[in-house]
Amino acid sequence: MNELRATVRLQLHAGFTLDDAAAQVPYFARLGLSHVYASPILMARVGSTHGYDTLDYGRVNPELGGHAALCRLVARLREHAMGLIVDIVPNHMAVGGSGNRWWEDVLAWGCASTRAHYFDIDWDAFAPWLQGRILAPFLDRPYGAALRDGMLRLAHEAQSGMFFIHHHEHRFPVCPRHHAALLSDVGAPADLCAELAALAPAPVADWGGYPALSRLAAWAATADGQAAISRIVGRHDARTACGRAALDDLLGRQSYRLAWWRTTPDLINWRRFFDITGLAALCVEHEDVFDAVHGHIIDLYADGLIDGVRVDHVDGLSEPAAYCLRLRQRLMAVRHLRPGTAPQHLSIHVEKILHDREHLPPSWQVEGTTGYEFMDQVSAVLHDPDGTALLDGLWRDHAIADPTFADTERNARSLILNDVFAAELSGLQTQLAMIAQCSADTRDYTMGRIGRVLYALLVEFHVYRTYFSDDAQGGHQAGHAVLKAAAQDARAHLSPSCHDMLDWIVGMLGRTGMRDVSIREAQRRFEHLTAPLAAKAVEDTSFYRYGRLLSRNEVGSDPGRMSLPVASFHKENMYRSRTCPDTLLATATHDHKRGEDARMRLAVLSEVAARWHDLVNRWIVGNAHLRRRRMTPDRVDEMILYQAMLGAWPLEPWPDADARQGFQDRIVAWQVKALREAKRHTSWTDPDAGYEEGCREFTQRLLDPRASGGFIADMDAIVATMAPAAAVNSLAQLVLRLTLPGVADLYQGTELWDFSLVDPDNRRPVDFMLRQAILRQEGSVRQQAAHWRTGGVKLCLLQKLLAFRAQYPHVFSKGSYEPVEVSGPAGKHVIAFLRRHDGIALLVVVVRHCWGLVPSPHDLHLDTSLLGQTFLLLTTPANTQWRSIVHEDRVQAHTKRLSLSFLEDGIPVECLVQVEGGIS
Structure with missing residues (x-):
């Protein structure tokens, strides 16, 4: 069984199931991939196209084919010596609608529910009418109007015996204990009413776990029961004045408060996924919640049905470092149970956005990220800085406001704080005000002034989050530096009288060592606000407002930075080689703003x-x-x-x-x-x-x-x-993704040119038959280049490099990374490096900024003499020739000063290999 070396990301849903994925495994194997990397496979909402709206962590989604289909997929993968990585969603679950048993239990019983601690709910909310209650902002109109218009309806569920209040697709449980009052005066058996009145929350799997409800369901099926249920529903019919009053009274006694969806930003007292009210955050920092969320995934690993996981939105968790350590420990604890046909290798990758100069904390002990930072780096190095001034000027001439990205981001953060996360900001403000009251030195720090200072700090906070609330994090030097930089920028927007308060707030948020519960809670609230603020203000607002060059408006990227010098690119690659050589290298994802080849085309604008x-x-x-x-x-x-x-x-x-x-x-x-x-x-x-x-x-x-x-x-x-220049960019990007330190990741369908737009466009069905037909042609890269507009040249190059990775996997997983010096008139157009391991040397050369090198519209060869005057300065032993992986007929004599004239013949990317003892 192969270890992880190259993955293909698949988006599973009812239209492309686990069996559909299994049908493509021979094609993936022929490409040279080692693993299928699947979107979430556990039970999600009916009709989900992405799987991130989980309803049940205990079973494989039946819409994908269920457990049996998973077994069939894995069997097919094992036949081809391949593995399976699955996306897991520990941060949030789908709420609202129906079908989430945990959420309904909390709605029914409130803070007394055995699952109340599963969700991040503030039971002591700042609004008096929400004390001990959950805001349920799922109504399509104000509560009074919904009641008056008959949009709230009491109904009895025959199977479970439960009463629910319905609103469109949403249902809200009536507390089981309240069923006694509903039944007491319609002739229900007295002992049944007494049994219901005595009910207490229990950790049952479903409502059938309460014997009293099962008895109610049985009685409701009788003629007397049916008549009684009908009378109860009629008495709560909101189409009559008496019914409205009764229904309003019943709702007033529940542990939730129904509300218009527009109240959410100001009143919500539970944490969501970003600003999506249909996804409620989980508290997997509690061990029993972790076990409930991960139990089935751990079983799947023990059974040899999965080989690794991709953790969605790790920054949404309260304690990411502690979580990652626990996840690895739990998975490793069952590794001995895996069947012999399954690999013993385990990979854990986390979805995390890394800001410029930010790196994945080593204390997390994961293989790496899902590759957004690489997507930024490889894109930036292929952009020409010489176009910056003209593109800046064009944007400045026509932009109504915010001529720089910094201006755009600052204004977007202000908007999102006011319009989307007002309740979260208010909660943090209240928490800090409570801390301030505990000291004579800070007791005069008022709520209003604390709010203004926090606001200024958050507007200038440019990374996803810090980790001061996570005891497993280790060092916090990076966190302190981020807070200090944000405070310095915020200070310029605050009056001098607020500067001491700013220093105090930063001190509280960055405190380590001995901390009381109140300070830890303030840190937690801050860290749970900065991540969604960054996502919504930057990726989901600023990226659509700032249009200097859209190829730089990509997840994980800084649109304010046009390009990256080759030396800096090498530096990032060397760091990755030392610290996380198994991180994923992605150039397309299900979340990208535009396709990888659309970005490479737009990058040419920096040259023209x-x-x-x-x-x-x-x-x-x-x-x-x-x-x-x-x-x-x-x-x-x-x-x-x-x-x-x-x-x-x-x-x-x-x-x-x-x-x-x-x-x-x-x-x-x-x-x-x-x-x-x-x-x-x-x-x-x-x-x-x-x-x-x-x-x-x-x-x-x-x-x-x-x-x-x-x-x-x-x-x-x-x-x-x-x-033509765009195509060369794309091929250079492909070669770099497949040869640099890291695990190459292929997003479904991007084997051919990918000019997709943001989702759902980038999740359209993939024509695998077309890709298989092109792969069967078995033409050379040179032959495919003659018809490059079909994308076949990209697929051919992909297959050749993946085949080499499969033949020499340790060159990439353990090999050195050595930048190669380039001299000559085309030096700025070349990226070159060596990968070496155990007698194998791989020399990779790609061109960049190739517009001026005049790529041919016929076959992409470069019409220039500059490459022949440009040289690679090599340090490899002169003991053998170089053999090309890309151009089958190319053999290059070894020399310490290697001319790049060979790039003038064929597509201008090259991978040359030396095998100790001679060419093999």
Whole structure:
């Protein structure tokens, strides 16, 4: 059984099940992949397209085929010496709707529920009417209107015996103890009423675990019972005044308060996943909650059905370091139970966004991240810094406000704090005010001033979070540095009278060693606010507002940084080689903002900034007549639209009207999401139908040859002109992902060109039959390059490098990483390095910023003489020749000063190998 060396990420759902994945295993094996890396497989909401809305951690999702289908997939994988990694979701569960037994138990019994501590609920909320109750903000209108309009309905569930209050797809349990009062005056058996009145919370698997409810269900099935239930429902019919009063009274006695969904930002007293009210945060720091969430996953590992896990949103957990250590310990404890056919290797990867100069804490003891930081680094090194000034100027000329990304982010953080996380900020503010009252030195720190200081600090806090509330974290030097930097920036926006308070708050949030419960709670609240604030303000707002160059607006990236020097790129690779050589290397994910090859096309704009500057200015004037409404879209949204189209524009003309319409539909769907995420003119919570319709009409006219044939011709021309350089970028990105320190990750379908947009566009069905047909052609890279627009050259290169990884896995898992010095006129265009292990040497060379090197539109070869005058300065022993992995017929004589002239023949990427004792 192979160890982890290359993965393929699959998005499982009812339309692509575990059996569908099993059918593709021979293809994945032929590609040279070692593991399938699957989206969550446990029971999720019916119809879930992603699996992150878990309802039951105790079974494999039946929509995916259930446990039997999982066994079939693993059997097929084992036949091909492959493994399975699964995505797990320990941070949150789906709530609202129906089907989450844990959540319903908490709603029914309140803080007395045996599962009340499963969820992160503030039972002592700042609002008096929420003391000891849970806000349930799932109503489609204000509570009074919902009651008056008959949108709340009492119903009895025959199977369980429970009464629920229904609202659309949502159901809310009536406390079982309250059933006695409902039944007492409709002729129900007195002993049944007494038994119900005496009920107490119990850790049962479902409502059938309460004998009194089972007895009620049986009685309700009788003629007398049916009549009685009908009378109870009738007495609580909100369509009558008496019914409304009775239903209101019944709801007033529950442990939850039903509320309009718009109350959420101001009143919510439980933690969500970001701002999604349908996903409630779990407290896996409690050992019994950890066991309940992970028990089945641990069993699957013990049974040899999974070989590793990917932990979703690890920064959402209260104690990530402690969690990762516990997870590894629990999985390792059952490793001896695994069957002999299963590998003993265990991999744990965490989904984490790392800010610039931030690294994964070694105390977590995981293999690495899911690769966002690599996606940023490899993209940045392929962008040309020379285009920065012109692109800055173009954006500054047309941006209505916020000309820099720093300005954009600061304003977005302010917006999100006010409009989305007001309740979380208020809770943290209250907690710090309580701490301040405990000391004579700080008792005059008022709530209002604490709030203003916190606000300033949070606006300037640029990483996901610190870890001061996690005792297993180890050193906190990085956390202190982050707090200090944020405080320094915040100080400039605060009056001098607040500076002492700022220092005190930073001291509380960064305190280590002896801490009382109140300080730890303040740290926990702060750390649970900064992560969702970063996600919502940066990735889900600023990325849709700032349009200097969209290829840098990617998850894990800093759009304010255009490029990365090669020396810095080498430095990051050497660090990864030393500290986490098994981290994943991704260039596409289910969460990316645009496809990996769309980004590489847009990266070429950094090289042709002057041409793009003139073209956009011409479009802005020339397309003005396509607007039906004045300044709809405005200049910001118009400029972002042009780049989105450029990235996704097809390489070949649309074959027919249906294909053109399909592209238009994709762009329009993306545009609605982009406009709402930007929250400038419209949003998900307050959509402006007029602005959205104006933007849609403008976009449709742009893509109508009768209305804007000139624009379409311009776009066709610029895409055709840029496409060869973009393709070389993509191939360079592919080679780097497959040869640098780390585990190469392939996102489903990206074997061919990937010009996708943000989800759901990047989760469209994959045509695996087409990819298998291309792979069966078995042509050389050179032959495929002659037809590079099909994407076959990318697939061919992928397969060749994966085959080499399979043949020499230790070159990548244990081999050295050695930057190679480049000298000569094309030196700035080249990235070169060596990987060496046990007599094998791999020399990797790719070009970057290749627009000026004139890649051929016919076969991507470079039409330049500069490479022949540029040399690699090698330190490998001169004992054998180099053999090409990419170009089968290429053998290169060894020399200490190796000319790059070989890159002029064929595609301009190369992997040369030396095997000690001669070429094998």
